[in-house]
Amino acid sequence: MKTLTEAGITEEALxxxxxxxxxxxxxxxxxLTRHLHEFAREVSLTPTEWEAGIEFLTEVGHITDEKRQEFILLSDTLGLSAMVDIIANRARDNDWTESSLLGPFFRNGAPKFPNDADISDGAAGxxxxxxxxVLSHGGKPIARATVDTWQASADGMYDLQQPHRDEMKLRGRFQTDDDGRFRFRTVRPSSYPVPADGPVGxxxxxxxxxxxxPAHLHFMFAARGYRTLTTALYLAGDRYLDSDAVFGAKESLVVRAEPALSSNVKAGAIDFRFILREV
Amino acid sequence: MKTLTEAGITEEALxxxxxxxxxxxxxxxxxLTRHLHEFAREVSLTPTEWEAGIEFLTEVGHITDEKRQEFILLSDTLGLSAMVDIIANRARDNDWTESSLLGPFFRNGAPKFPNDADISDGAAGxxxxxxxxVLSHGGKPIARATVDTWQASADGMYDLQQPHRDEMKLRGRFQTDDDGRFRFRTVRPSSYPVPADGPVGxxxxxxxxxxxxPAHLHFMFAARGYRTLTTALYLAGDRYLDSDAVFGAKESLVVRAEPALSSNVKAGAIDFRFILREV
Structure with missing residues (x-):
């Protein structure tokens, strides 16, 4: 029978x-086993600390339900989700638009809108x-691409965080026109805290x-013959751009809102070229 | 603003x-962050695999309640608990009795018995x-030490796993006599599976x-002036001694049941010297 030493236990587990x-x-x-064991050995994890870890994970599990996924939040705040996203997009060269985290607020079946529609439904801001x-690698416009967008309000809240969470607000589905273009009206989203009233907070x-x-608008693009792209645009000037709690913000996805000249009311305008990758 | 590469994201998270x-x-x-990121990078963890991990942990969280701790079981089966135990006992030399895992079946306030009592309450086996x-490092008997013991039945079940789980069975608290000795009667425990009907199974x-x-009897020794020792004795000959699912069995804790000569019924007997460490 083996005597299990610190090195031996790892060997045995493997x-x-x-x-x-x-x-x-x-x-x-x-x-996973090797890194888990090395972590414990490296910090000389004590039984009390181990117990605190077990209790923490238990709490993360118990607060998680259909409406709240604290394990994803934990992964996000530790930079693991961003790491997985970067790894998945390893093969990309600089031509394709970078991806960004899906986050917990995407909803399937958002209302469909024609181009130029206002998705703010009178929200303040x-x-x-x-x-x-939306373009192909070679610069060809992609017509009839599906464009999902969702965002926080000027108060930094998604519809899912509102009392009437069944209502879909500040989100919608568009379709690109013959030139691969889409356009909509909304209000400027605000930066916001991730749910901080649980163990991760x-x-x-x-x-x-x-x-x-930092303030951002989410996008998901789907078109036949192209990989679905989940990304976001981050608004220049936000104070949290460099310290996004979930490591989602990327330099290539930062846009500056310019005064909109075409509008008859005071408004900002952002415009971006999204380049999809062929399947 | 930093561009987050695979190496950059770890740096940023740190x-x-x-x-x-x-x-x-x-x-x-x-x-923890460094090892978590390195793990993901090393195996090129895909978004689908990451999602499977999130779902697994969520399930582990949801099956965990006051009666069942699936995170501890996960830690046990990955060898992490055994590693923490080994680290905590790093300083020991070969004179002290080795520790072993507490496990999920310890109960505070087990019934007190006088020496020679039978804790089996007529259980089959x-x-x-x-x-x-119970001795000190120098071989001095430790009188009036508290000895908690708990074990599975001949069917491999603890009282907590029985329908009437409130009843305390096959467990008890003893006190050492002037010679540091304790003795009790019971039935031979069986090897048993850890709870295998959940995500860890x-x-x-x-x-x-x-x-x-492998079949074992748990012990916890407490005495003024000594560190509390949580350990177990493993029965020689068990087929799972070398492959304990939770990496708890240790060579120094294996005992052979010999025919008991003093008994008027056929019985096995085990005897062990437990050496406690001074505070």
Whole structure:
């Protein structure tokens, strides 16, 4: 019988994976086990600290339901989600538009709108005209692409965080025209804190970190023959651009709202070219 | 604004810990973040795999309640609990009795028994006489030490897993006599599977691992002036001794049940010297 030393226990735990019938699972669990053990050894994790970790994860599990996914929030705030996103887009060169996190507020089946529609439904805030063109790698406009967009209000709240959460607000589905263009009216979203009233919020406070995301508009583009692109545009000048609590903001996705000349009311305007990757 | 590359995202996530006011927390989170990111990078974790991980942890959280702690089971089966235990006992030399996992079946306030009592309450199984002596490092008997013991039945079930789970069975609290000795009667416990009907059980099956623990009796020793020792004795000859699903079995804690000569019925007997560490 083996005597389990600090090194031996890792060896033994890895040896137990010998009969794993799924090679990819074996690969993942080998790396995970090794890093988990190395972490514990590196910091000399005490039983009390281990227990605190178990209690923390239990709380994360118990606060998670259909409306709230605290494990995703934990992954987001530790930079793991951003890492997975970067890895998934490893192969991209600089021509394609960068992806950004889906986040917890996407909803399938958002109301369909014609171009130029106003998705703000009278919500308060600075008016914003958003336009974009969806293009192929070679610069060919992609017509009839589906464009989902969703965003926070000027108060930094998504419809899902409102008392009447069943109502869809500040989100919509558009279709690009023959030139691959889409355009809609809305209000400028605000930066906002990720849900900070749970264990992850407590973790951020203990770490001396703020819970804010810089102001942004989410987009998801789908078109036959192209990979679906989940991304976001971040508004230049936001104070949290460099310290996004979930590491989602990317330089290539920052846009500046310029005064809209075409509008008869005071409004900002942003315009962006989204380049999709062929399947 | 920084462009977040694979290496950059880790750097950035570590930089966010700069203002952490608790040095030990900062140390732990630095190591954890680095290993978490390295794991994802090493295996090129895909968004689908990441999602499967989130769903797995969510399930572990949702099945956990006051009666069942699936996160501890997860930690146990990955060898993390055993690692923490080994680290905590790093300083020990070979004179002290090795520790072993507390496990999920310890209960505070087990019934007190005088020495020689039978804790089996008529339960079926091979009779076993358990005796021990509790000693200091220098070999001095420790009188009036509290000895908690708890074990599975001959069917491999703890009282907590029985329909009438409020009844305390096959557990008890003893006190050592002037010679540091204690003794009780019971039945030989059986090897048993850890709870395998949840996500951790599914994980073990996917990994091609069995869920069994070798037969053992748990002990917890408490005495003024000594560190509390949580340990277990493992019965020699058990087929799972070398592949304990939770990595708890240790060579130094294996005992062989010998025929009990003093008993008027057929019984096995085990005897062990437990050496406690001074505070």
């Amino acid at each position: 040896a137990r994976l010998a009969n794993c019938p799924i090679p990819r699972l074996k690969e993942i669990m080998t790396s 600075e008016k914003l005209i958003v336009s974009g063109q 407590r973790m951020l406070r203990a770490l001396g970190r703020h819970p804010y995301r | 930089a966010r810990l700069a203002n952490c006011p608790i040095p030990r927390l900062k140390e732990i989170m630095t190591s 091979e009779k076993l006489i358990v005796s021990g002596q 599914r994980m073990l099956r996917a990994l091609g691992r069995h869920p069994y623990r």
